[in-house]
Amino acid sequence: MIEPASAVSGSAYLALIAVLLYAVVGKARDVRAFAAAIGGYRLLPGRLTVPAAYLVIAAEVAAAGLLAAPPARRWGAVLAGLLFAAFLTGMASVLSRGLRVACGCFGGDADAVSPRTLLRTGLLLVLAVLAAVAGGTGFSPAHLLFAPLLLAAALLPPALIRSSAPPAPGPRPGDRFVLSAPPAGHPVLYALISPSCGLCSAMLPAFAAAASRMDVVLVGAASEEEVRAYLDGHGVDLPLVIDPGVFEANDIPWPPYAVLTGRDGVVLAAGGAADPVRLTELIDLATDRITG
Incomplete structure (x- = not known):
């Protein structure tokens, strides 16, 4: 009989697969919007945002695939953990610089980088650690019970933190366009x-x-x-x-x-x-x- 603790950690891979595939679908639906979200972090040159978007999507697909195969499950968990750690680092950098940008967590979404997204990503990193510790455990029907509970534990607490949509980047109507050249005096x-x-x-x-x-x-x-x-x-x-x-x-x-x-x-x-x-x-x- 599987120990409850072992069943919980052994279920983490299913929760991770669900999150990763959901993220992939959102990002692949509009890669340009996801690349724009990456650009908003101001960590990469503009020319690298689109290649970075495709690289992230490919890494998430690879992590989900590795997690689905018991012999490679630990590697999939490690890859997922590295992705979440990178996302956490980027978000922390955004918050430390006082920027107000879209998270891009599930594509070019309207969820702003905030303590909410930081907590959510941190909890997903915990799931990746659990999956790595469990390794390639065999499938058990108990996994189907505990995986949704793990997902709820990772996603519900952040949802209780209020978060507003980030404003679209760039100047808005009524702003003055800041440029080294003087205003042209006409449209x-x-x-x-x-x-x-x-x-x-x-x-x-x-x-x-x-x-x-x-x-x-x-x-x-x-x-x-x-x-x-x-x-x-x-x-x-x-x-x-x-x-x-x-x-x-x-x-x-x-x-x-x-x-x-x-x-x-x-x-x-x-x-x-x-x-x-x-x-x-x-x-x-x-x-x-x-x-x-």
């Missing part, structure tokens, strides 16, 4: 780009086409020589402003990003501009505010 679309951003290269034609509707100014944080060589390589000839602090000053975690301002440099609309449809929506929103 402008500022397109924030980077030579290391693959999406920026895909969006350059859309930014150039937008110049038929309003003035467009490209903004980069890299050296002027690097950015101009990048634009020349793509055949783009638009006004350029170099401002190394533009992303930090405006709480913008990743390019490509569009900021549309009015005559006095006040933001009319702003947001990620990773596809032409989204850019058109932002321009239409700003136009409505100008004419309204």
